[in-house]
Amino acid sequence: MSDSDQDDRPGGADAEWPIVESATEYETGWYDGGYDLVEQPDGSEKRYYWAELPPAVVIVASTGEDVIFVEQYRPTIRETQLELPAGIVEDGESYTTAGARELREETGFDPSGVSLLQQYKVATGVLRHDRGIVFAEGLEPVEQTLDDNEFLEVRSVPVEDALAVARENPTNDATLNGILLAKEDGLL
Numbered sequence: 151m152s153d154s155d156q157d158d159r160p161g162g163a164d165a166e167w168p169i170v171e172s173a174t175e176y177e178t179g180w181y182d183g184g185y186d187l188v189e190q191p192d193g194s195e196k197r198y199y200w201a202e203l204p205p206a207v208v209i210v211a212s213t214g215e216d217v218i219f220v221e222q223y224r225p226t227i228r229e230t231q232l233e234l235p236a237g238i239v240e241d242g243e244s245y246t247t248a249g250a251r252e253l254r255e256e257t258g259f260d261p262s263g264v265s266l267l268q269q270y271k272v273a274t275g276v277l278r279h280d281r282g283i284v285f286a287e288g289l290e291p292v293e294q295t296l297d298d299n300e301f302l303e304v305r306s307v308p309v310e311d312a313l314a315v316a317r318e319n320p321t322n323d324a325t326l327n328g329i330l331l332a333k334e335d336g337l338l
Contacts, residue, residue, distance in 0.1 A: 170195055202278040205239040207248045208324040210267070210332040211259060211286040217312040217329070217338065218257050218289070222302035224320075232305060232315060233325040245269065245282030253286050255295045257304045262288025267331045272323070283328045285337050309338050 167188040174184040181204075185197045211218040211234075223230045237252035239245060246264040254260050264286045272279040296302070307315050316329040332338045 167191070200276060200278050205245075205280040205282070206236060206324075207239055207245045207252060207282045207284055208234050208236040208328045209249045209253045209264075209284055209286050210234060210328045210337070211253055211257065211261065211289060212309065212332075212338060213289055213306070214287070214309075216306035216308055218253075218259060219305045219307050219315065219325075220256055220302040221305050222300070227320060229320045231320050231322065232307075232318070233322055234316075234328045236324055239282070246284055249282070249284035249286060253289075254292055255297070256300065256302065258292055258294035259286075259289040260292045261286035262290070267335060267337075268327070281324065283324075283331050285332055285335075287337075312338060 167190060169186050169188055171187040172184070174182050176183050181201050183199070183201045185199045187195055187197050189195055209218075218235065219232050220235050221230060221232045235253055235256045237248065237256065239248040240251075243251070245266050250261050250264045253264075264284050267283045267285050269280065269282045271277075272281050294304075313329050313333065316325045329338065
């Protein structure tokens with residue numbers, strides 16, 4: 151769809167739908183959930199439910215020959231997954247600072263260089279969640295410092311196999327996006 155096609159939709163591409171009511175129905179340590187009652191372009195009202203999560207970072211870490219993955223059990227899907235390291239961006243951190251910190255903590259590798267490949271919104275039909283994908287290089291071994299809820303194994307995957315490994319089920323959007331962005335940018 152071209153930009154001009156988007157502007158032909160009711161209300162235009164950037165029209166805001168008035169919020170009649172907004173409610174947070176529950177708060178957890180991981181996310182908040184609720185709804186916005188909005189007035190749609192035709193004048194009708196509808197509740198749109200959402201979950202709000204803190205920003206997260208995903209790290210594509212390369213030794214030049216290998217990409218660093220972590221293998222961990224994901225209780226949400228009840229499966230063990232081989233995925234890129236990732237974590238929450240703490241208050242005041244940039245994606246690159248958070249990426250370097252998470253990489254050190256989860257994998258025991260300290261990068262000499264970290265760059266932001268992409269920042270984007272995730273699952274916009276239901277989530278209020280921003281994610282950054284960073285590329286890390288110049289990896290030096292340091293002490294791994296896992297959180298009390300992190301039980302994972304670090305795995306090195308040859309660069310030429312990284313996309314195939316990322317596509318093996320179970321997989322996730324963050325791992326696929328990270329590998330594809332790094333490949334597209336000529337980093338892998």
